[in-house]
Amino acid sequence: MTEDDQVNVRDDDELLTIGAFAARARLTAKALRLYDRLGLLAPARVDEASGYRYYRAGQVDRARLVAMLRQLEMPLARIAEVVETGGAEGADLLAAYWAEAEDRFAGRRALAEYLRGRLSGRSSEMYEKFEVEIVDLPEQVIISETRHVLADELPRWIPAALGRLEEAAGACGGTTGAPFVAYHAEVSMESDGPAESCVPVADEAAARAWAAAQGRARGIEVKVEPARRLASTRISKAQVAHPQIIAAFEAVEAWMRREGWTYDGPCREIYFADWDAAGPQDPVCDVAFPVRHTP
Structure with missing residues (x-):
């Protein structure tokens, strides 16, 4: 170890009072106490008699990193993960979080634009791009999985649930129609439905045997859906995203x-x-x- 290295080690090991450390880290003592309480940055030593907190000078970088990550509105658990991991892997964790944050912001921006259109009386213009038609569906046997979910859980739950059901359809005579998700109540960030993922299958008896083996813990059900008439509009992959899909539902209702x-x-x-x-x-x-004509 060189003399310069020895000096750096001594500098990093220097114990500072909370006030001195706060000044060096360009934070407040209040913020440091909060970080300690949240488990993000503990003092190097706490005097048992006085309760005074002491930090090592080498903790300054961590303190500043925690403060900047909090400015990104990162959840505390993820801040801890990034800080503890550090290096290139920590940078990858931060990049993943920020990509999610940008997706959320893009969704909010789209929702704001949609609501501006509604508030300014342009709803009819937004609905014009959706062509609605009546489609007749025959009676069909359905295997389904029902769950209470919030809107941000749907992109994960829907493909997972439909994947499970489509795999199970092989033991139920195979699929006889397109999979679908039925919403029995509002699904939003404040309302959790429930939603029901459904796959039409060929063999009712086999489906009921499969469902009995699954039990009801996962919301598994078999039902015979009667012939239905649907008012329907076709949308693109981009339009499935929230809130674009809201306009499609409202266009059909209009x-x-x-x-x-x-x-x-x-x-x-x-x-x-x-x-x-x-x-x-x-x-x-x-x-x-599903619709019926008003007498």
């Missing part, structure tokens, strides 16, 4: 009111394309409402 149709069951999203292979403008989903 069309129903104009044409004299009323609700006859929970609304649904019907997925008919390979999601991974589809481009942003490729049609992948029908937004639909």
